[in-house]
Amino acid sequence: MTVRTPTFLLICLIVVVAVFAASVAIGNDYVFFAGYVILQYVVLSTAWNILGGYCGYVNFGTAGFFALGAYSTVAIYKFTTGDDASFPISVSIPVLMLVGGVVSGVIGFGMGYLTLRLRGAFFSIATLALAVVLETLVVNWDYVGGSRGAYIIRPEEIAPIGNYIRYLFLIMMLLAVAAITVARLIEHSRLGYGFATIRDDELAAEASGVPTLRLKLIATTISGALMGMAGAPFPYYISYLQPDSTFALDYAVNSIAMPLIGGTTTWAGPLIGAILLGSLQQIATVTISSAVNLLLVGCLLVGFVIVAPNGIVGLVRSYWQRKPEEFVGRRRIDADAPGSVP
Amino acid sequence: MIFSFDLLINALVSGILIGGFYAAVTSGVSLAFGILDIVNIAHPAFIILGSYVAYIVNETFGLDPILTAIVVMPLFYLLGAGIYQVYYVSFEKRGQESLRGLAFFFGLLFITEVSLVLYFGVDYRYVNAAYIGPTWHLGVVEIPLRLLVPCVVGLLLIAALQLTLTRSFIGRAIMAVAQDQLALRLMAVDPIRIKRIAFGISIATASLAGACLIIIQPVEPSVGREYIGRVFAICVLGGLGSLPGAVLAAMLIGIVESLTSTFYGPSWAPAVSFGFLLLTLAVRPAGLMGR
Amino acid sequence: MNSATNGRTVNTDLLQVDDLGKRFGGFVALENIALSVPAGERLGLIGPNGSGKSTLVNCICGTLRNEQGVVRFNGRQLDGLAAHQRTRLGLARSFQLPRPFASLSLADNIRIPLLYTVAARGTVKSVHEIEGRCADLLHEVGLEEKSRRLPRDLTQVEMRKLELARAMASEPKLLIADESMAGLTHSEIEEILTLLVRLNERGVTIILIEHIMRAVMSFSRRLVVLVSGRKIADGVPDDVMRNPEVERAYLG
Numbered sequence: 001m002t003v004r005t006p007t008f009l010l011i012c013l014i015v016v017v018a019v020f021a022a023s024v025a026i027g028n029d030y031v032f033f034a035g036y037v038i039l040q041y042v043v044l045s046t047a048w049n050i051l052g053g054y055c056g057y058v059n060f061g062t063a064g065f066f067a068l069g070a071y072s073t074v075a076i077y078k079f080t081t082g083d084d085a086s087f088p089i090s091v092s093i094p095v096l097m098l099v100g101g102v103v104s105g106v107i108g109f110g111m112g113y114l115t116l117r118l119r120g121a122f123f124s125i126a127t128l129a130l131a132v133v134l135e136t137l138v139v140n141w142d143y144v145g146g147s148r149g150a151y152i153i154r155p156e157e158i159a160p161i162g163n164y165i166r167y168l169f170l171i172m173m174l175l176a177v178a179a180i181t182v183a184r185l186i187e188h189s190r191l192g193y194g195f196a197t198i199r200d201d202e203l204a205a206e207a208s209g210v211p212t213l214r215l216k217l218i219a220t221t222i223s224g225a226l227m228g229m230a231g232a233p234f235p236y237y238i239s240y241l242q243p244d245s246t247f248a249l250d251y252a253v254n255s256i257a258m259p260l261i262g263g264t265t266t267w268a269g270p271l272i273g274a275i276l277l278g279s280l281q282q283i284a285t286v287t288i289s290s291a292v293n294l295l296l297v298g299c300l301l302v303g304f305v306i307v308a309p310n311g312i313v314g315l316v317r318s319y320w321q322r323k324p325e326e327f328v329g330r331r332r333i334d335a336d337a338p339g340s341v342p
Numbered sequence: 343m344i345f346s347f348d349l350l351i352n353a354l355v356s357g358i359l360i361g362g363f364y365a366a367v368t369s370g371v372s373l374a375f376g377i378l379d380i381v382n383i384a385h386p387a388f389i390i391l392g393s394y395v396a397y398i399v400n401e402t403f404g405l406d407p408i409l410t411a412i413v414v415m416p417l418f419y420l421l422g423a424g425i426y427q428v429y430y431v432s433f434e435k436r437g438q439e440s441l442r443g444l445a446f447f448f449g450l451l452f453i454t455e456v457s458l459v460l461y462f463g464v465d466y467r468y469v470n471a472a473y474i475g476p477t478w479h480l481g482v483v484e485i486p487l488r489l490l491v492p493c494v495v496g497l498l499l500i501a502a503l504q505l506t507l508t509r510s511f512i513g514r515a516i517m518a519v520a521q522d523q524l525a526l527r528l529m530a531v532d533p534i535r536i537k538r539i540a541f542g543i544s545i546a547t548a549s550l551a552g553a554c555l556i557i558i559q560p561v562e563p564s565v566g567r568e569y570i571g572r573v574f575a576i577c578v579l580g581g582l583g584s585l586p587g588a589v590l591a592a593m594l595i596g597i598v599e600s601l602t603s604t605f606y607g608p609s610w611a612p613a614v615s616f617g618f619l620l621l622t623l624a625v626r627p628a629g630l631m632g633r
Numbered sequence: 634m635n636s637a638t639n640g641r642t643v644n645t646d647l648l649q650v651d652d653l654g655k656r657f658g659g660f661v662a663l664e665n666i667a668l669s670v671p672a673g674e675r676l677g678l679i680g681p682n683g684s685g686k687s688t689l690v691n692c693i694c695g696t697l698r699n700e701q702g703v704v705r706f707n708g709r710q711l712d713g714l715a716a717h718q719r720t721r722l723g724l725a726r727s728f729q730l731p732r733p734f735a736s737l738s739l740a741d742n743i744r745i746p747l748l749y750t751v752a753a754r755g756t757v758k759s760v761h762e763i764e765g766r767c768a769d770l771l772h773e774v775g776l777e778e779k780s781r782r783l784p785r786d787l788t789q790v791e792m793r794k795l796e797l798a799r800a801m802a803s804e805p806k807l808l809i810a811d812e813s814m815a816g817l818t819h820s821e822i823e824e825i826l827t828l829l830v831r832l833n834e835r836g837v838t839i840i841l842i843e844h845i846m847r848a849v850m851s852f853s854r855r856l857v858v859l860v861s862g863r864k865i866a867d868g869v870p871d872d873v874m875r876n877p878e879v880e881r882a883y884l885g
Contacts, residue, residue: 058444060383114624120440121381125574126623128383129616132571136613147609190748197734197745203696204732206716207725209750209803213715249567253452260445265736291459298452305442305449306432 005185012177020170032169036237038278039172040230044251045258045270046179047226050186051219052256053264056199057116058124063251064131065224067138067243068107069100069231074144074241077152093171093233100232101225107134108224109217116216131252139243149242152235168233179226183267186222195219227255250294254281257301263313272312348482353604354597359489361596363554365589366496367569368576369503370547375574376583377520378537378544380429384447385573386566387454388545392418392552393467393561394458400469407469408495411553415546422545425450426538451566458563466560474557492554497589499550503543504585516540520583568612575619647672647707647807647838648693648724654701655685655692662688663862666702670807670840675833677853677870678842681882685862686842687729690809694726695719707806721750725805729812729842731796733784739795740780743767746803756804766802774798774828790821797828807838814845822848850874858882 003011023031044062051057073096080091115126139147155164186192194215197205206212235241254277262273277297284293308315367389374380395414396407433443473487507513518526519536526533555561572595580591595615603611650668654661663685670676680686691697693704695716704711706724714722725746734742747763757763771777774794779787787795793813800808810829814822826848833839843849849856849870856873858866860882866873873879 052441056441058441060448114620118623121375121379121444122578122623124381124444125383125571125578126620129571129575129619129623132616133613133620136610136616139609190752193737193741193745193748196737200734200736201732203716204728204734204799205745207694207696207720207728208746208799209717209720209753210745211715211717211749253448256445256448260442264441291456294452295456295460298449298456302446302449302453305445306428309432309436309442 005181008184009177009181012181016170016173016177019173020166023169024166029163029165032163032165034282036165036169036172037282038275039169039176040234041254041258041274041278042176042271043172043179043230044227044255045262045274046176046183046267047223047230048255049259049264049267049270050183050195050226051216051223053259053269054186054192054195054199055216055219057120057216057219058256059127059220059223060124060252060256061111061127061131061134062227062255063248064127064134065104065108065227066231066234066251067134068104069097069228070234070241071138071144072096072100072103072228073232073235074150074152077235078143078150081153093168093236097171097175097229097232101229104228104231105221105225107228108220108222111224112217112220116213116220135243145241147243149240150235151240152238154236154239164236168237171233172230175229180267180271182222182226183270187267191215191218253294253297253301254278257297259311261300261304261311263311265310266313269311269313276312349604350601351482352484353600355483355485356489357597357600358593359485359493359596360558360600361589361593362493362496363489363551363558364496364572364576364596365592366492366499366547366554367551368573368580368588368592369496369500369585370544370551371573371577372580372583372585372588373503373516373547374541374544375577376581377516378540379520380426380541381444382447382541382544383444383570383574384451384454385544385548386569387451388418388421388548389552389555389569390458390561390563390566391454392549393556393565394462394552395549396553396556397467397469397561400471404470406471407553407557408491408550411550415549418549419542419546421542423538423542425545426541429541430534430537451570455563455566462563464562464564466562467556468560469556471557488557492557495550495554499547500585500589503547506543507585512536512539571612571619572615575615575622579618579622645672646670646705647674648840649705650689650693650702651705652702653689653692653699653704655688655697655699661862663692663699666859666862666864668857668864668867670838672806672838673833673836674838675852675854676838676840677849677856678840678859679844679846679849679856680859683861684859686859687811688862689859690726690811690842694724694809717749720746720803720805721753723804723806724809725800725803725807726809727793727796727800727811727813729815731784731792733792733795733799735784738781738783739776739787740767740771742784742795742799743770743802746799750803754804770798770802773801773831775824790817790824793817793825794828797825801832801837805837807840808832809840809842811842812844814843814848826852 023035044066048059048062051059076091076096076099111127111130115123118126138144144150157164186195194205194210197208197210198212198215202212258273258277259270260273261277262271263269277300280296281293284296304311310317367386371382371385374382374385392411392414396410399405399410400407429443429446433446473491476487478485478487478490505513507517515526515531515536516539519533519540526536555565559565576588576591576595579594580587580589595618598618599611599614602614646669648668648670650666653663653666655663666689678686678689688697692699693711695711695714695718706719706722709722711719734745737745744763744767747757747766751757751766752763757766768777768780771780774797776791776794776798779791784792784795797810797813800810814825817825822845829839829841829852841849841852853870855868856866856870857864858873858876858879865878865882866876
């Protein structure tokens with residue numbers, strides 16, 4: 001059963017409203033703080049999966065793109081707010097997201113252009129290198145605080161939602177909806193088929209007429225842009241931005257583990273992985289320690305990758321024991337999907 | 343930036359010495375990645391493991407770290423063989439090395455690092471040995487022994503490895519398995535067994551590299567992360583699978599890092615090796631001495 | 634084939650290879666390869682293992698870059714064109730060891746060239762037409778019943794047929810079939826041959842690379858022999874097989 005996109009969006013928005021209302025009803029702001037992190041990971045995992053799961057190119061530099069979004073915000077903040085602002089205006093979060101998305105998207109494109117002609121393993125190593133280079137540049141750029149970090153003053157309230165953290169939570173939820181909608185659209189379109197051929201056999205894909213380099217560039221750009229958009233509100237969330245924590249490898253391991261655990265072939269996988277693993281981590285951090293949290297991620301990642309390579313989605317599918325014919329036929333082109341996506 | 347001849351000479355010398363150590367660190371990856379095509383990004387974590395083993399033995403028995411490492415090498419070899427077996431059955435056989443194999447090693451990296459944090463905490467650990475304090479002075483040149491010894495050990499390790507690969511039967515079988523598995527099978531040699539041995543050797547080198555590391559500097563679990571890029575940068579720059587190339591590349595990176603650190607400040611140093619890596623990948627993926 | 638028009642000689646061959654050379658480091662894989670394939674031809678390309686047949690195909694199709702020489706397709710030079718661009722121009726190939734898209738169904742495997750090559754040419758616009766052509770192709774190779782299965786569920790000969798069908802799906806002017814018949818039974822070979830003949834009768838030029846001499850001899854109207862990276866014979870099959878150099882290459 002394939003649902004048309006407008007219906008899908010409607011369902012998502014209903015869920016958004018429901019979740020938001022439920023969270024408000026709980027009465028404890030901690031829900032919003034924890035929820036924000038989980039939603040952030042939904043976006044990061046979904047973004048990662050577009051390049052990683054769909055195309056088969058592993059990006060270790062999630063933190064780099066995330067940080068680009070965050071530091072764009074810091075730069076704009078310094079430029080427009082505070083005592084020594086050069087251009088005092090008020091910039092809203094959605095605009096910041098757009099800027100973060102554009103910056104990260106452009107860098108994603110650039111990185112892709114430099115590295116996508118390389119074999120998969122080299123590409124992955126290059127992404128790692130890029131993240132470190134970016135981190136070094138940021139640490140040495142005093143305008144955004146350098147290694148000392150940057151302070152962002154989070155507004156107390158924003159009408160009509162009230163508490164600012166609730167506003168951030170809502171925005172991130174909407175971004176998450178946007179991310180999974182984009183992933184879903186890709187999956188059901190010609191682009192999705194193209195990505196799958198790149199993952200399966202790039203040489204045969206080229207021979208069949210698939211412009212692999214162009215598609216890979218599209219994937220890195222979209223992936224990078226979404227990651228940047230996820231990073232843009234982060235300074236407001238955390239108030240004090242430090243390069244160490246912003247560029248942490250933890251982002252990389254999570255954005256890889258969540259799709260692999262959830263399932264890499266569909267938009268639902270990263271969503272499930274992010275919600276499950278994200279929640280688990282929140283619980284572990286609070287009840288035990290944050291180091292155990294990472295140990296958990298590592299073990300789950302290794303475990304799933306060995307035992308259940310198709311993730312939770314794969315397990316569910318095989319549990320229902322659908323015959324191969326039934327399942328594979330689901331991959332169809334939606335009549336309402338964009339027609340000539342290159 | 344204060345330029346002085348003394349500073350320059352000493353920066354060069356430490357660069358070369360560190361380069362020797364980097365070569366030792368990279369030798370294992372050169373074997374795994376360059377020859378076996380296994381992207382083991384967890385290698386630095388095993389090096390740190392080696393450092394901690396040297397630390398424990400040094401703390402408890404006062405034994406020299408290098409000696410400890412040599413004694414412990416068989417254990418690391420077994421660890422490597424075991425990991426390869428899991429890797430082969432789960433990924434290589436199924437043809438899923440690229441995505442899942444990488445994720446597997448990434449997970450191992452985290453598991454190792456975090457386990458060390460949980461057990462030892464994030465305090466810096468160091469070892470005590472006779473050669474860690476003193477520095478030789480040759481005119482204006484200062485040669486800290488704590489850099490010299492690891493450098494020498496590192497170069498010896500690489501030499502031993504190169505000899506093994508080119509002269510011994512196992513070594514040549516390893517080189518062969520990289521190129522033609524079918525031929526090996528026809529000679530009734532099991533390629534999987536050869537690869538297992540090779541990977542075991544790769545991890546065994548990490549034991550020695552770890553001991554060298556903790557001699558050079560105090561170690562805490564996340565120190566390995568800065569080596570991930572460095573190690574692959576050297577590997578690619580030196581040409582995959584070429585140990586002599588790795589030595590040259592290691593020296594080069596060691597020198598450039600040292601110069602950058604001395605004249606521009608240490609906060610720029612990480613960018614050096616990673617910048618090199620990006621440049622090499624963009625311009626000449628075959629490296630300096632391609633296979 | 635050259636035809637004189639207004640006193641100028643114009644080469645009207647579909648595929649023209651001039652002085653092609655390819656090295657791998659110090660190893661010379663191909664040297665001085667010259668080939669002219671007119672439209673509608675049934676060309677057989679044979680040679681011992683390692684003689685460079687697949688390398689030649691790879692160079693023509695853009696998977697490998699040749700250091701020397703020029704490849705012209707339909708009068709147009711292919712230098713610098715990526716493989717997918719050459720496919721879009723009408724050059725298709727099947728792979729020696731079948732390379733299906735393992736996670737996609739058979740039907741989807743066929744859809745890929747339709748979506749990315751045929752659609753890109755602008756000759757089909759609607760989803761409906763694509764589905765129609767996909768179904769036709771599957772029917773033609775006899776795989777329609779397994780259209781929703783994955784490639785791993787196929788037998789040897791079915792894999793080969795899928796490989797050919799996928800190449801056919803890009804609606805090529807020239808199809809290079811690389812050892813599509815290795816390891817097949819007598820009747821299976823006949824099936825593939827029939828397919829190729831039918832394709833040729835519809836106007837597709839075919840280059841058949843094969844080791845199975847019976848098939849090559851019955852199919853080809855012209856035969857080219859490659860040995861150690863060089864072309865040693867080029868002509869009518871019967872003549873070529875009587876060429877002493879060719880005899881030596883195969884028996885000596």
